[in-house]
Amino acid sequence: QPVLTQSSSASASLGSSVNLTCTLSSGHRTYTVAWHQQQPGKAPRYLMRLERRGVHNKGSAVPERFSGSSSGADRYLTISNLQSEDEADYYCETWDSTTWVFGGGTKLTVL
Amino acid sequence: DVQLVESGGGLVQPGGSLRLSCAASGFSFSTYDMHWVRQSAGKGLEWVSCIGTAGDTYYPVSVKGRFTISRENAMNFLYLQMNSLTAEDTAVYYCAAGTTPDIWGQGTMVIVSS
Numbered sequence: 001q002p003v004l005t006q007s008s009s010a011s012a013s014l015g016s017s018v019n020l021t022c023t024l025s026s027g028h029r030t031y032t033v034a035w036h037q038q039q040p041g042k043a044p045r046y047l048m049r050l051e052r053r054g055v056h057n058k059g060s061a062v063p064e065r066f067s068g069s070s071s072g073a074d075r076y077l078t079i080s081n082l083q084s085e086d087e088a089d090y091y092c093e094t095w096d097s098t099t100w101v102f103g104g105g106t107k108l109t110v111l
Numbered sequence: 112d113v114q115l116v117e118s119g120g121g122l123v124q125p126g127g128s129l130r131l132s133c134a135a136s137g138f139s140f141s142t143y144d145m146h147w148v149r150q151s152a153g154k155g156l157e158w159v160s161c162i163g164t165a166g167d168t169y170y171p172v173s174v175k176g177r178f179t180i181s182r183e184n185a186m187n188f189l190y191l192q193m194n195s196l197t198a199e200d201t202a203v204y205y206c207a208a209g210t211t212p213d214i215w216g217q218g219t220m221v222i223v224s225s
Contacts, residue, residue: 034211038156043215043218044148044215045215046212046214046215049211059213091156099169099171100158100169101158102155103155104155105155105156
């Protein structure tokens with residue numbers, strides 16, 4: 001089954017941009033990935049679905065500041081013009097025909 | 112509004128059973144794959160089970176044989192029957208809709224403790 005690797009933490013300044021990376025395991029480089037945001041004390045929220053060619057399908061009401069891209073086994077979530085409410089945990093997720101897998105999550109701190 | 116509302120969580124003794132429910136509204140429930148995902152305190156998200164639109168079911172090794180997912184399309188309900196519970200099953204359990212999934216509930220807390 002696929003394995004997703006994420007950095008445990010990231011930080012960036014208010015108003016700046018940040019790239020969060022999710023890396024697919026060997027043999028699964030073509031998989032589609034989804035990104036979910038979890039603000040402190042809240043349920044997860046779907047952000048977007050990101051295919052290997054970089055096409056992303058964003059959820060409703062997800063700000064334009066959130067975008068995705070792909071390169072090889074890496075799937076990126078880019079957040080521009082960081083706001084305080086973007087401080088959250090970000091999880092990537094993928095699936096095959098019988099299994100769904102989450103990455104360990106990246107805790108984003110907005111400085 | 113699109114909504115998923117979980118219920119049925121609570122305190123249960125080790126070895127006990129619990130049934131979670133999830134009420135769906137605002138979307139065509141029968142056409143969505145449905146999931147349960149859990150999160151232990153301070154930990155990440157863990158996929159628990161999926162039921163497809165045709166009733167096909169899938170589980171990770173950690174819960175296979177102990178948990179059973181089911182759905183009642185006529186009433187727009189999703190269920191999770193949990194048996195032989197251990198302390199490691201203590202978590203917030205989320206109901207989620209869609210293959211991805213892209214709709215999340217607010218969660219229900221399950222505590223397994225004597």
